[in-house]
Amino acid sequence: LFGEKKGKKKEVATLPSHSMSFYFIFYASRFRDRLPGYLVPEFYNITLWPRLKPNPNSNLYIFTGWSAVQFECLEATDLILIHSNKLNYTEMKDEHFVKGVSVPNIKSTWLQLQTQYLVIQLMGKLTPGQKYQLHAQFTGELADDLAGFYRSEYKEDGVTKIVATSQMHPTNARKTFPCFDEPAIKAVFHLTLIHPTGTIALSNGMEMETATITVDGETLLQTTFEATEKMSTYLLAIIVSDYIRIWARKKAIKEGQGNYALNVTGPILDFFQAYYNISYPLRKSDQIALPDFYFGAMENWGLVTYRETNLLYDPETSSNSNKETTVTIIAHELAHMWFGNLVTLRWWNEVWLNEGFASYVSYLGADYAEPDWNVKDLIVLDDVQKVFAVDALVSSHPLTSKEDSINLPGQIMEQFDTISYSKVHTANLTMQDNNVSLPRQVDAIMNRWVRQMGFPVVTIDTSTGIVSQNHFLLVPESNVTVESPYKYEWMIPVRWMKDGATKDIWWLLEKKGLNVDMRTGPSWVLANINVTGYYRVNYDLGNWERLFSHRASVIPLINRAQLVDDAFNLASANYKYLLCLQIHIREQVLVHFTFIIHPNLRSAVYCSAVAAGGEAEWNFTWSQLQDATVASEANKLMLALACSNNTQLLERYLEFTLDPAKIRKQDATAVITAVANNRAGQNLTWQFVTKNWEHMFTEYGVGSFSFASLISGVTARFSTPQELQQLLDFEEEHKDAGFGSAALAVDQALERTQANIKWVQRNKQDVLQWFRSQTGN
Structure with a gap:
């Protein structure tokens, strides 16, 4: 606990425990999970000096910092509440920037751990309408935890190199300097970085000046950046490295791995400037590939950060899928330069407005950069079908939550899930039917999609003409405990065709709201053309048979994927007409592989080779992974190692x-999940996770995005009562410590396991009988 009188340094002091208790109780009623809003920052002056070598005494990598934040006082107060986490303060003072105006001295300071507030108690009150500056000097650890200002390591030509980089999103700026760390509280940032000679410093703005300085006999560089636009703290980016533009490892750039990203960035920026009808607001647009990065990428304004696998592309070894990933992720992040950075969500309960929209327009930007790929078709496969799987659970959640229910860092991180990113409703809301002018009903339509969880299944009976809707649940008999003011009814745009000819749109408003004359005879009916609506479709048995037996070329391409996905999932949910639905594979394709393996086939070939081989093959693949210089190739090898059928090798890999x-920490979840997806490794993985949970919970961070993925991935195949009991025991054992951002994933894992058990019990005999009838065995 630190206190300081203006102009005079005070020794670090610690209050007795009983005094702390008194202060905490006295002020508890004044602390909230959100900042009170009576102090409004205008700008920050920040100087940071990261050490790229460990301290010889502690062996820790550290950074030191100096900051000043100027803010206006809106209401009289004797408390300054500002976010801070894991920083050690050596000096602090409160100043008025107008001479002659007295400033109350700092009486005491302390950290409120739950809200991550640095609480500064003053001797008197600040005056409304006046502006003040809070100055602080501090030290933090440049840790390898992938959050805030952190350390990334890699090897190049046998030499270990260090990168100081940042990930402020969503609540980690406070881990780098004291700040008002909420998305709506925007300010201008003036940044200076002190860094070793031979390195470059990057931030959101252009570099204004780099000078040589001497500190304690050490020659260093000091780079000053232009002031940023007024922006949220989570968009700040700070990097010190020896990279070159497009920023990446020197060897990767020399090999041309940054060329593709450079070629598509310009067209994508041009597209979004025209799409938004607003010019790109900054003077530069840097992009950097980092060896260690939890997220896929981060939309820092003017300096976008990426995992190496998502930005770098090697035409010799990378697959078409790698190339598609690169262009769509670049488009996603650049879309944020306007929608998210220029215009920002007020609070984290509306994450879907930011991420869902960026997910949608990323396909538009990628399509502009690569017009021959038909990349927009992938929305259904990569987003809609993926989010259906989660949104069919009663443990799902609406797109938007109540603002006061999302406060703490763990709750904030839970919002960044498949629902927020991929639940994209693209129906054309300007369509009209014969009776209703729909534009004036946009609120009524959208609220049903935004404020209630889940989605409907539209059932069409072509023999009667009855069209109805129901809340689609993986387990139809589940008890939905979350009430909805809309009673889980949606206003649904039903686009349809008959025998290949597109018909008028219907608007289905109630559970049994339409009776349409569609007596088809030998004809077929197909609804939700091109999957522009967010719902599944079920038909009577006769129409299903006509659809599956008809020539595929007449059915739109996207709907072919929809029919297969809907059929399997409706069968899983035990819907009428589809129980043991028979889908025949009529052709088998034999692929001939040569020793020089095509990039598009490498994932399958590597996995098959490791699965068929023994320890020698596994060790060879591991050695190839160590020597890989292309990130996408390394990723293929890393996942292939999880394909082994040797349990001892899988146990070794899990320990790695x-x-x-x-x-790398960023890859641990992917490896663990890959082993769990291997039938031979499923039980091993669950035993590994339960044995090492406490270590992983601490080491990977309660708030990491991958942490929820770990729970979901490891339990994805659970389908027996024994596995359900193991999961319940696991939940009970760790309930006191909690699961942080993975709490919702645990609930979903329990529900998915229960659904899998019921499906197996209900269908195993029918499935077994069908297989026997087809194979004679």
Whole structure:
């Protein structure tokens, strides 16, 4: 606990425990999970000096910092509440920037851990309408935890190199400097970085000046950046490295791995400037590939950060899928330069407005950059079908939550899930039917999609003409405990065709709201043309048979994928007409592989080779992974190692995930999940996770995006009562510590396991009988 009188340094002091209790109780009623709003920042002056070598005494990598934030006082107060986490303060003072105006001295300071507030108690009150500056000097650890200002390591030509980089989103700026760390509280940032000679410093703005300075006999560089636009704290980016533009490892750039990203960035920026009808507001648009990064990428304004696999592309070894990933992720992040950065959500309960929209327009930007790919068709496969799987659970959640229910960092991180990113409703709301002018009903339509969880299944009976809707649930008999003011009814645009000819749109408003004359005879009916509506479709048995037996070329391409996905999932949910639905594979394709393996086939070939081989093959693949210089190639090899049928090798591989020198922290979840997806490794993985949960919970961070993915991935195949009991025991054992951002994932894992058990019990005999009838065995 630190206190300081203006102009005079005070020794660090610690209050007795009983005094702390008194202060906490006295002020508890004044603390909220959100900042009170009576102090409004205008700008920050920040100087940071990251050490790229460990301290010889502590062996820790550290950074030191100096900051000043100027803010206006709106209401009289004797408390300054500002976010801070894991920083050690050596000096602090409160100043008035107008001479002659007295400033109350700092009486005491302390950290409120739950809200991550640095609480500064003053001797008197600040005056409304006046502006003040809070100055602080501090030290933090440049840790390898992938959050805030952190350390990334890699090897190049046998030499270990260090990158100081940042990930402020969503609540980690406070881990770098004291700040008002909420998305709506925007300010201008003036940044200076002190860094070793031979390195470059990057931030959101252009570099204004780099000078040589001497500190304690050490020659260093000091780079000053232009002031940023007024922006949220989570968009700040700070990097010190020896990279070159497009920013990446020197060797990767020399090999041309940044060329593709450079070629598509310009066209994508041009597209969004025209799409938004607003010019790109900054003077630069840097992009950097980092060896260690939890997220896929981050839309820092003017300096976008990426995992190497998502920005770098090698035409010799990368697949078409890698190329598609690169262009769509670049488009997603650049879309944020306007929608998210220029215009920002007020609070984290509306994450879908930011991420869902960026997910949608990323396909538009990628389509502009690569017009021959038909990349927009992938929305259904990559987003809609993926989010259906989660949104069919009663443990799902609406797109928007109540603002006061999302406060703490763990709750904020939970919002960044498949629902927020992929639940994209693209129906054309300007369509009209014969009776209703729909534009004036946009609120009524959208609220049903935004404020209630889940989605409907539209059932069409072509023999009677009855069209109805129901809340689609993976387990139809589930008890939905979350009430909805809309009673889980949606206003649904039903586009349809008959025998290939497109018909008028219907608007289905109630559970049994339409009776349409569609007596088809030998004809077929197909609804939700091109999957522009967010719902599944079920038909009577006769129409299903006509659809599956008809020539595929007449049915739109996207709907072919929809029919297969809907059929399987409706069968899983035990819907009428589809129980043991028979889908025949009529052709088998034999692929001939040569020793020089095509990039598009490498994932399958590597996995098959490791699965068929033994320890020698596994060790060879591991050695190839160590030597890989292309990130996408390394990723293929890393996942292939999880394909082994040798349980001892899989156990060894799981243990590797606890050692960042073998498996990077950013990749640990992917490796563990890959082993769990291997039938031979499913039980091993669950035993590994339960045994090492406490270590992983601490080491990977309660708030990491991958943490929820770990729970979901490891339990995805659970389908027996024994596995359900293991999951319940796991939940009970760790309920006191909680699961942080993975709490919702645990609920979903329990529900999905229960659904899998019911499906197996209900259908296993029918499925077994069908297989026997087809194979004679």
